[in-house]
Amino acid sequence: MYKYIFNHITYVNLHFNFTTMYRSHHCGELRATDINEEVTLAGWVQKSRDKGFIVWVDLRDRYGITQLVFDEERTSKDMMKQAQTLGREFVIQVKGTVIERASKNPNMATGDIEILVSELNILNKAILPPFTIEDETDGGEELRMKYRYLDIRRNPVKNSLIFRHKVTQEVRNYLSREGFIEVETPYLIKSTPEGARDFVVPSRMNEGEFYALPQSPQTFKQLLMVGGMDKYFQIVKCFRDEDLRADRQPEFTQIDCEMAFIEQEDILNAFEGLTRHLLKEINGVEIDKFPRIQYDDAMRLYGNDKPDIRFGMEFGELNEVAQHKDFSVFNNAELVVGIAVPGGNSYTRKEIDKLIDWVKRPQIGALGMVYCRCNEDGSFKSSVDKFYDQDDLAKWSEVTGAKPGDLICVLSGDTNKVRTQLSALRMELAERLGLRKPNEFAPLWVMDFPLLEWDEETKRYHAMHHPFTSPKPGQIELLKTDPGAVKANAYDLVLNGNEIGGGSIRIHDKATQSLMFDYLGFTEEEAKAQFGFLMDAFQYGAPPHGGLAFGLDRLVAILGGQETIRDFIAFPKNNSGRDVMIDAPAPINEEQLEELSLKLNLKS
Amino acid sequence: MYKYIFNHITYVNLHFNFTTMYRSHHCGELRATDINEEVTLAGWVQKSRDKGFIVWVDLRDRYGITQLVFDEERTSKDMMKQAQTLGREFVIQVKGTVIERASKNPNMATGDIEILVSELNILNKAILPPFTIEDETDGGEELRMKYRYLDIRRNPVKNSLIFRHKVTQEVRNYLSREGFIEVETPYLIKSTPEGARDFVVPSRMNEGEFYALPQSPQTFKQLLMVGGMDKYFQIVKCFRDEDLRADRQPEFTQIDCEMAFIEQEDILNAFEGLTRHLLKEINGVEIDKFPRIQYDDAMRLYGNDKPDIRFGMEFGELNEVAQHKDFSVFNNAELVVGIAVPGGNSYTRKEIDKLIDWVKRPQIGALGMVYCRCNEDGSFKSSVDKFYDQDDLAKWSEVTGAKPGDLICVLSGDTNKVRTQLSALRMELAERLGLRKPNEFAPLWVMDFPLLEWDEETKRYHAMHHPFTSPKPGQIELLKTDPGAVKANAYDLVLNGNEIGGGSIRIHDKATQSLMFDYLGFTEEEAKAQFGFLMDAFQYGAPPHGGLAFGLDRLVAILGGQETIRDFIAFPKNNSGRDVMIDAPAPINEEQLEELSLKLNLKS
Structure with missing residues (x-):
């Protein structure tokens, strides 16, 4: 599986300048044509084999592995001794000559050569790692998270992070070429009533008041449309304080997009274009027009609103x-x-x-x-x-x-x-x-979601997508008589049985938006207190607009042929929302609480 | 001034596909060569002039302005009447024919033509804006922030945001080409003892415990170096809950960078390269080697650690x-x-x-x-x-x-x-x-900052940069006898009298880091509780590493020829850290507090 990803990260241009004061070449670079060159390398000891009269060391850096050799005949006694002390994960720098390898290794990019070391500097020693730094490790998930900095040394994780970088670069360059502007929206915003799952942030300067971290930049991107920004995107962290299922994170990344002066068809074309581009550039898969299915049909034919149609x-x-x-x-x-x-x-x-x-x-x-x-x-x-x-x-x-x-x-x-x-x-x-073949890709648009869904707990209809989603033309009247039957201008993009994106055409006039809040059980006062700024904005000339957001973590994982997202996140949290490496969250001290005008009110 | 910026955003490739269901062309596009074309445009009414028998309307979108014309002879009576009702900022869609303009306007890109309208659809009406939507507005700063979505319609703000997008794209593409990998570090981290200015985030799932929002991803980028990532960058939001000076924001954006197996000279070269590239691509200014000055000399010759040397x-x-x-x-x-x-x-x-x-x-x-x-x-x-x-x-x-x-x-x-x-x-x-000419650029490295600075309030030395900065080789002993004289491997990049970036070579071994914490007055326990994970990491083979962070908001403003950053931030906060548009921060309700196991403890 990882091999698959690895094949596709050859994109990384290794011809950039990586020469530093510590090295003349990187560890994935030297070939038979470099024989007799004097070189300097630096990296970690992957492993060493000590035969007494000869010591081989595999030196590893981000780019690959190069074999070093020390032997009785050509190496000084002191250095020979030093070489014999090198443990796994020691950080060293060596100078030496590129020589031909006696027994070549065709499975290694540098397998034709080795370095006869003339100078050895130990830059840092290392104690024994708690798990093996190999493609297949003996470390369990929790241990690997605690020592994530060691886990990142392993190819599967390192390559997943590099792969993620490639995908985000492709997304940004594609959307920029298409005229989208990346605009940073604020992280310190306001808690909303459906914000039961908002993370809140007490303000020291505004006593007794709280910011909230955004669950998505939804209202801000709509305001950018009111502001005439026309084509917006942002790759942005979002936050949700909810009980975590196995493969969810309290902070996650979205590719957030919005367009003005568009109809649903424009949005579908724009982001189908992006997805097609990614599949081609990243996976080498060419897919023509994406199929579409009605939500009702998806439920009927697959029992699921994100069917895998591979x-x-x-x-x-x-x-x-x-x-x-x-x-x-x-x-x-x-x-x-x-x-x-x-x-x-x-x-x-x-x-x-x-x-x-x-x-x-x-x-x-x-x-x-x-x-x-x-x-x-x-x-x-x-x-x-x-x-x-x-x-x-x-x-x-x-x-x-x-x-x-x-x-x-x-x-x-x-x-x-x-x-x-x-x-x-x-x-x-x-x-x-x-x-369910990981290197086969079957995208699918699921169309015409219901506007509302019934919530058994509160015995009320809730917005299925969010309260800014517009109903299908002509269906708004149905809200009074048969709310469950109203369809929305809402769509999901599904890839291999996973929802990778979803969006809608928004309401863009104050009257309809007020009506929606009314149907959803907001009092006029509540609607005004929470979304007054948005409805105000609509009065000053809002264009028709709509958009879509991709879940980047999942998108990257699926393009990488994986189903779980954790390896594609540098520092993931566990199922309790804890960062076990830095041990967060943690108690804060009394003075800090005092300054924030807060007291703990523990239940237990 | 704005003209200056405007000149440089012509980069935006206007040949992307902006045709949507609502328009065939954008409002900055049509020329004399398009005469007799049937077109559809959509946008906002910038202004209209009603002479009774003829009505001219300036139609505006993100890309420009096109003049529409309705006249008694060629326009139906009904449409004529409708055209006369169009107020400023109405959102309309028109179909019509491109015709030659009688009195051409050479100051407008579309000044040779106008559109004889055959169909007019009012997409949304608009009430009178609280300030004029013109390059020079009558709106004060607070009013413009409250109605930021209207402010963004004005060229100076809109172009500043587009300019920011261009700069960040250039940064990302340059660093990616140079082999840097953008890695997202977490936003929900841990409060630190110098974290008096941390924003904290109570956790619902971990009762009585708090995350903190990062003031910078400092420790995470160092851990990525320990993890072998070698060349890292990230354009990332950082947070500081401090009393705000006029031109600071509680959330701000950094270009955060780190490299391993490097010496100071490598870092300076790498980020001088980036800055040189930006000056060339964005401002058309070619600058050879950046001058360097010692911190002591900067203080002696300019009384300032960020001298303007223009x-x-x-x-x-x-x-x-x-x-x-x-x-x-x-x-x-x-x-x-x-x-x-x-x-x-x-x-x-x-x-x-x-x-x-x-x-x-x-x-x-x-x-x-x-x-x-x-x-x-x-x-x-x-x-x-x-x-x-x-x-x-x-x-x-x-x-x-x-x-x-x-x-x-x-x-x-x-x-x-x-x-x-x-x-x-x-x-x-x-x-x-x-x-101090805004279109003249004078970068400068300020080198060898003191490691520590004396704090009058606490009567103690504090780390001038941060406690991970390494002292100059051989100077660590001086810490005992003359701490104020110890110089650090720390450097700032100054542009036109503004610090746009700063960084250092880090400590990369546990013993030195412990010593530093000791000198800075941490007990062993405190150091372990707060930074144990970093010192642990150093034991597993940390490479020599260092980095730099640019303040993106300021960098963009200076490249744009401005001194204040607010126009380059889509939704800025005011001097009290408030978002006056959405009215945040705000009180949260009792149930939310209860769920977070918190109580207010107001001083007043």
């Missing part, structure tokens, strides 16, 4: 063909839905039972699973043969698109729940079947 | 030639020091008296000023002729480099105070004489 396995809804027989489980279900698993008929009974156990785990929560084997001879064998004959099952295979040799898996129940369950099963099986 | 007026120390006469004021002074004001002999007595009043203002605090006129005939006339004859004064003119026609201004007193006073006078006079 493989088929689309849902087949079986209500028509599987209900009204004698099988009450199906008859009582809101939805009966199945997928065809390619080649799944080869599963043993035991394997299928395991699959049934898998969907019944609490994380998935299905009550059971019906299956149907599609035999090579065109016959079927299902777990519910009692209720369904061959003709019935043939219809199942038709609806799910199953071919001879496949296995049809069927779940039933409440529409929303069963879709989520079958979606999980679909992804799990695709993973097992090796259908 | 003009001479170097200090001449007069102790030797002016003391030991009968003038007790000079005899009792630690330092007698003067400057020659070019052409200053033309000042009237009244003007000189005003100058004397100026240095006696409390902000400057001099007790008086002695002067000496250098007549064209080679004779001198001083305010202390009683004590000094022509030969004495001839020596003054020699020491200060005064020529016939100049005026020598002399101050005396305690060395530090009098240097600061004379430096202020020098800058004031240069300003008045027009010697």
Whole structure:
């Protein structure tokens, strides 16, 4: 996997000037053509092999590894002794001559040569690292985070960070060429009512008052549009103080974009262009027009608003063909839905039972699973043969698109729940079947999201995207009668089953925005206190505008062929939001609290 | 001044695709060659002139202004009426034909043509703006900040933001080409003991604990060097909760850089290269090797560690030639020091008296000023002729480099105070004489800063740069006997009298770093609690390293020929650290405080 990334970072122009007072060349540079050159190198001891009469040392820096050699015949006794003391991760500088290597290593860029050392300076000693500094390490995740500065020495992490740099440079240069201006918006802003998950920052100069860290620069980018900035972007940190799922961070990076005088089609074209450019430049993959799918269809066909379309396995809804027989489980279900698993008929009974156990785990929560084997001879064998004959099952295979040799898996129940369950099963099986290929890329626009979503907890509709999203033209009246049915000018960009970006066309007039706040349960006063500045701004001539934000951490990980984001973040936090390296957060002292006019009010 | 900036933003490639569903061309684009074209434009009404039978409207967008025309003969009555209702800052879309203008305007890029409108859509109305949206506005600073989105529509602010984008793009591309990797360091870090000015962030998930926002990513960039990243940079927001001087912001942006396996000379070369590149690309100014000056010499010759060397007026120390006469004021002074004001002999007595009043203002605090006129005939006339004859004064003119026609201004007193006073006078006079030309650029390295500075308040030495700065080789022993005399491997880059960057070679071994913390009055426990992770890191093989950080806000302002930074910040805060547009900071509600386990503890 890492190899894959590594192939693509050859972009780094190694012809820049890295010569410093400490080195004439870097450790990935010397070749057979350099033989007899006098050189100076500096770096870390990757490993050393001491045969008594000869010592080889692998010297490592950011750019590669070069082999050093000391031997009885050509090296002074003192230096020989010193060379024998060199431990792993010592920092040294050597001068010497490039010589031909006796046993060449074709797997190393510098494998044809070695350096016969004439001068050795130990710049810094090193104690034994808590885990091995190798591509495959023996360090666990928490240990590697605590000593992140050592983890970064490992190729997989180092190359991921370099890869991230390349992606962000490509993004910035592409958008700049397209006329976008990067504008820095403030980090010390104001807490908002949906800001339950805002990080707040007490102000010393303004007693009893707090800034908030932005969850996104949403209102500021809209104000830039009101200000005529026309095409804006920013690669910017955002903050959310929420209970962290395994692969979330309290601080994360967005590529935030906004355009004025546009319709939805303009936005889609602009950022499809960016994504296409990245796939081409970074991954060497050329993709023409990105497919689009309606949100409703995505839910129907994949049970998911971010479907992975690298493989088929689309849902087949079986209500028509599987209900009204004698099988009450199906008859009582809101939805009966199945997928065809390619080649799944080869599963043993035991394997299928395991699959049934898998969907019944609490994380998935299905009550059971019906299956149907599609035999090579065109016959079927299902777990519910009692209720369904061959003709019935043939219809199942038709609806799910199953071919001879496949296995049809069927779940039933409440529409929303069963879709989520079958979606999980679909992804799990695709993973097992090796259908989620990291170097295959399938982007997809998911269109026309609902404007609102029902929140069971507060028994209220909430904005699905955010309260600045515009409803589809002509649908605003529906808000009164059937709010859940109102669709928004909102879209997500999905790549390989991950949402990598999302955005919307915004409301740009005060009246509609007031109406929205009203529908969302804000009092006039609340709306004014929190977003008065935005509605004021709309009065002074706001242009039609809209935008999109990419999640950079995830985008980079996916382009790098990975699913987890941590290796692409230099100093990540753990699942409790802690930086275990610097041990933050931490208590602050009494004077600091006093100066901020605060007191602790601990629950425990 | 703004014209100057404007000249340099022509870089913006206006050939990108700005055609959207709302427009076929932008408002700065159409020329005589486009006559007879059918076009669609969108933008804001800059102004309109209604002659009854004809209406002209200036339509503005980010790219320029195009004149629209409606007239009785060719425009329908309804549209004519509608055109007459268009107020300033209305947002409109028009379709029409490009026609030749009767009275051409050579001062406008689009001055040869106008658009005969065939279709007019009002996209949004606008109420009267609180100040005029013109290059010269009638709005005061506070009002412009409150309605910043309107201020951004004005060319001076808009172009400053575009200019900032250009500079940052140049910086990123230059450093990337040179092999630097941009790495994002965390914003939620840990408060430090010198962190009295840290903004802190309470953590909901870690009760009673706080993150701090970084004053700079100092320790993280050092850890990246320990991690082998070799050449790092980041354009990054930093935060300081301090009483704000007129031209400071609680959040500001740094170009933060660090390199490993380097000596001071490598750093100077690398970032002199960057600055030279910016001056050339942005300002069209080619500058060869930057001059260097010792900190001690800068203080002696300019009374200032960031001297403006665009003009001479170097200090001449007069102790030797002016003391030991009968003038007790000079005899009792630690330092007698003067400057020659070019052409200053033309000042009237009244003007000189005003100058004397100026240095006696409390902000400057001099007790008086002695002067000496250098007549064209080679004779001198001083305010202390009683004590000094022509030969004495001839020596003054020699020491200060005064020529016939100049005026020598002399101050005396305690060395530090009098240097600061004379430096202020020098800058004031240069300003008045027009010697501080905004389109002339004089960079300067100030070298070998003291390691420590004495703090009168705490009666202790503090690190002048920060506690990670290395002392000059061989000087660490001096810390015990004469701490104030120890020089550091620290340097500032000064441009036109402003510090635009500063940095140092760092300590990279645990023993020296411990010693430094010890000298700075940290107990071993405190040092460990706060910087244990850094000293731990040094044990695992830290390379020699050092770096530099530029203040981006100021750098951009100076390259743009300005002295104040606010126009180069999209949404600046006022002198109380408030964002008057969104009204932040603001109180948060009880539930939020409760969730954070905090209580207010107001002093008032």
